[in-house]
Amino acid sequence: MKPSLQLLSLTLAALAVNHLSAQTLTRDNGAPVGNNQNSKTAGPDGAVLLDDVHLIQKLQRFDRERIPERVVHARGTGVHGEFVSTQDMSSVTRAALFSGGGKKTPVFVRFSAVIHGNHSPETLRDPRGFATKFYTSEGNWDLVGNNLPVFFIRDAIKFPDMVHSLKPSPVDNRQDANRFLDFMSNTPESIHMWTHLFSDLGTPANYRQMDGNSVHAYKFVNAKGETTYVKFRWITQQGVKNLTAAQAQQAQADDFNLYTSDMYAAVAKGDFPSWELRVALMTQAELDKLDYDGLDATKEWRGVPFKAIGKMTLNRMPDNFFQETEQSAFAPANLVPGIEASEDRLLQGRMFSYADTQLHRVGPNGNQLPINRPLASVQSNNQDGAANSGHTKTNVNYEPSSATGSLKDNADYSYSTRPQTGTTQQRPIKKTLNFRQAGEKFRDFSKEDQDHLIATFGGTLAGVKDEGVKTRMAAFAYKADMAYGTGVATAAGLDVAKVKAVADNLAE
Numbered sequence: 432m433k434p435s436l437q438l439l440s441l442t443l444a445a446l447a448v449n450h451l452s453a454q455t456l457t458r459d460n461g462a463p464v465g466n467n468q469n470s471k472t473a474g475p476d477g478a479v480l481l482d483d484v485h486l487i488q489k490l491q492r493f494d495r496e497r498i499p500e501r502v503v504h505a506r507g508t509g510v511h512g513e514f515v516s517t518q519d520m521s522s523v524t525r526a527a528l529f530s531g532g533g534k535k536t537p538v539f540v541r542f543s544a545v546i547h548g549n550h551s552p553e554t555l556r557d558p559r560g561f562a563t564k565f566y567t568s569e570g571n572w573d574l575v576g577n578n579l580p581v582f583f584i585r586d587a588i589k590f591p592d593m594v595h596s597l598k599p600s601p602v603d604n605r606q607d608a609n610r611f612l613d614f615m616s617n618t619p620e621s622i623h624m625w626t627h628l629f630s631d632l633g634t635p636a637n638y639r640q641m642d643g644n645s646v647h648a649y650k651f652v653n654a655k656g657e658t659t660y661v662k663f664r665w666i667t668q669q670g671v672k673n674l675t676a677a678q679a680q681q682a683q684a685d686d687f688n689l690y691t692s693d694m695y696a697a698v699a700k701g702d703f704p705s706w707e708l709r710v711a712l713m714t715q716a717e718l719d720k721l722d723y724d725g726l727d728a729t730k731e732w733r734g735v736p737f738k739a740i741g742k743m744t745l746n747r748m749p750d751n752f753f754q755e756t757e758q759s760a761f762a763p764a765n766l767v768p769g770i771e772a773s774e775d776r777l778l779q780g781r782m783f784s785y786a787d788t789q790l791h792r793v794g795p796n797g798n799q800l801p802i803n804r805p806l807a808s809v810q811s812n813n814q815d816g817a818a819n820s821g822h823t824k825t826n827v828n829y830e831p832s833s834a835t836g837s838l839k840d841n842a843d844y845s846y847s848t849r850p851q852t853g854t855t856q857q858r859p860i861k862k863t864l865n866f867r868q869a870g871e872k873f874r875d876f877s878k879e880d881q882d883h884l885i886a887t888f889g890g891t892l893a894g895v896k897d898e899g900v901k902t903r904m905a906a907f908a909y910k911a912d913m914a915y916g917t918g919v920a921t922a923a924g925l926d927v928a929k930v931k932a933v934a935d936n937l938a939e
Contacts, residue, residue: 490591490784512540546606573763582729629888636673643664668707905930
């Protein structure tokens with residue numbers, strides 16, 4: 432480097448150091464970050480805005496951290512099957528697959544672990560992905576959920592940080608409770624998810640005997656353009672079965688691939704697993720009456736009934752694991768007429784992030800792969816890109832056009848509308864209610880399940896070095912339920928009085 436250029440470089444570096452403190456978080460271009468906790472939204476209840484460049488860049492950068500393994504949901508098993516509707520839901524949604532009883536739709540389901548890598552033991556404690564691709568007559572719909580009904584965070588801007596904390600350390604490549612509980616102890620809404628995950632629900636016996644949940648609320652939209660908020664739930668017809676911590680550890684030694692082995696064996700002998708699809712519905716007015724935010728992904732719609740609307744049966748394993756299971760690409764952005772995203776802040780980020788991940792992982796033409804190809808005809812002006820197997824003959828690859836036979840949009844399929852109020856903002860939701868549902872879930876458990884939860888949670892906390900992290904996490908449990916928090920604190924070797932004092936200062 433020439434002396435003059437070297438001097439300029441050093442001067443600019445010095446200016447940068449002088450302008451920002453060493454602790455100021457920046458984007459990759461060096462610009463300081465003003466708010467790393469909340470996405471920018473259109474008012475307090477509005478959708479996340481695309482001009483939140485920090486959110487977009489953060490998710491884009493995060494999506495490209497692994498090649499070629501999925502960043503999350505790397506370890507999984509796929510199964511083909513069929514969904515049959517049992518109710519006509521046309522009064523609330525124009526979605527073709529729900530337009531009448533007895534309507535059949537092919538599906539492909541990929542069950543997975545969320546955090547652990549592609550070659551990890553399948554019985555490690557982890558949420559389980561439950562992603563279903565419906566090959567409908569109006570395009571593919573991906574219902575991408577988990578076995579557990581809630582999640583750790585409520586805003587997608589925190590998703591990369593959450594996964595970083597749960598993944599192995601960048602220093603020694605080991606998963607470390609000191610890291611992920613440090614993050615979670617500063618994220619109080621996570622206690623509801625931990626209450627699920629540290630229970631035996633965190634180690635299902637197999638994929639066949641677990642339920643599935645959309646986690647997020649979506650919108651049903653009918654032919655009149657009227658919207659109803661909806662949550663989806665898969666109810667296993669095999670009965671729910673979980674493993675204790677000791678049983679899960681023994682299973683790792685017995686069969687590293689227990690869940691995959693179980694699914695292949697069941698389908699091979701004709702023991703086809705099935706699930707009932709249920710939906711819970713709420714109007715905007717009903718959501719507004721809740722004392723918590725009904726679009727918060729850390730919350731359940733407790734007390735809202737779920738209605739059965741169909742049944743799914745899985746009956747065929749893939750012919751080739753890589754070509755189907757590994758190359759399958761799921762994204763919440765794959766919606767069909769009659770189903771739209773809600774204003775859930777975590778879902779809004781996932782709408783971008785998952786689709787972007789698949790573009791990175793399987794390429795811009797990944798939907799041309801047989802496992803991802805819709806049964807409905809694809810007619811778009813997208814072109815070129817790696818691995819393009821299409822056969823386009825038209826000279827018109829743009830719209831609008833006056834050419835005969837050119838593609839045109841159709842106003843009948845316009846998005847639903849929603850009034851917006853307020854100013855753009857980066858603020859947390861108003862009704863956080865971080866702890867109550869965690870306490871309700873704890874009290875839902877049997878005494879035996881409560882004991883297992885306390886032993887697992889407290890035992891994990893006991894190995895954490897930072898007393899502040901341990902105390903805060905135990906205080907979250909105490910705030911949720913006194914017996915819960917007392918048990919966790921005792922199992923972790925903490926002073927219950929100190930835990931109670933921290934809990935007393937926590938606000939819902």
